[in-house]
Amino acid sequence: MAELNERLTLKNGRVLVFSGPSGVGKGTLLKRLFDETSFPLTMSVSATTRAPRPGEIDGVHYHFLTREDFLSRRERGDFLESFEVYAGGSLYGTLRETVEQAVARGEWIVLEIDVKGAKSVVEKIPDAFTFFILPPTIDDLRKRLETRGSETAEEITKRLAQAQFEIDASGFYRYRVVNDKLDDALAEIIDILQRDVA
Ligand code: 5GP
Numbered sequence: 001m002a003e004l005n006e007r008l009t010l011k012n013g014r015v016l017v018f019s020g021p022s023g024v025g026k027g028t029l030l031k032r033l034f035d036e037t038s039f040p041l042t043m044s045v046s047a048t049t050r051a052p053r054p055g056e057i058d059g060v061h062y063h064f065l066t067r068e069d070f071l072s073r074r075e076r077g078d079f080l081e082s083f084e085v086y087a088g089g090s091l092y093g094t095l096r097e098t099v100e101q102a103v104a105r106g107e108w109i110v111l112e113i114d115v116k117g118a119k120s121v122v123e124k125i126p127d128a129f130t131f132f133i134l135p136p137t138i139d140d141l142r143k144r145l146e147t148r149g150s151e152t153a154e155e156i157t158k159r160l161a162q163a164q165f166e167i168d169a170s171g172f173y174r175y176r177v178v179n180d181k182l183d184d185a186l187a188e189i190i191d192i193l194q195r196d197v198a
Pocket of ligand 1: 085
């Protein structure tokens with residue numbers, strides 16, 4: 001456990017944390033950031049116990065683990081942070097080795113994780129650059145989730161409640177970016193990366 005609490009030292013590498021409610025457009029923003037900029041970005045592939053969605057590939061989108069595997073890896077100290085993201089739901093965790101190796105290579109590793117995970121990362125890596133992506137309004141978020149159509153009505157209700165909780169708890173993030181127009185939100189993030197991170 002002692003080792004788990006050690007702080008990571010960032011040499012040339014950077015740790016970038018992105019959070020925001022489900023459906024806020026984080027995925028699209030990150031994809032464009034990777035495709036359209038030349039920052040040395042690399043994505044952290046988390047581990048999870050949830051089932052893969054259609055099209056998701058093991059080792060690419062997530063490392064899909066059984067609950068038993070996840071818990072034994074957690075016991076071994078393999079995770080920088082790990083949480084049950086939705087109450088009674090699946091476990092998610094950032095693999096310590098993935099972050100350490102990227103940072104050692106001088107890369108900017110991007111963690112797309114929830115608010116509890118982000119808080120835990122900041123405790124261990126105070127130099128992490130944390131971004132919280134906000135919807136213009138909760139109602140706007142509801143519409144986006146309905147349009148996406150990948151969740152049931154019950155899941156949407158659950159995700160909206162979670163969204164409000166996350167927004168309320170997001171005061172500790174270094175940067176808060178409202179994703180109203182995608183191009184504007186992207187430009188704002190690129191400005192921050194050029195100004196503060198590079
Ligand atoms: P999804 O199941 O839709 O891929 O992700 C659900 C939530 O889990 C998202 O809010 C996502 O940011 C969060 N998440 C994904 N990976 C991790 C992780 O490694 N740690 C934590 N704390 N949250 C994660």
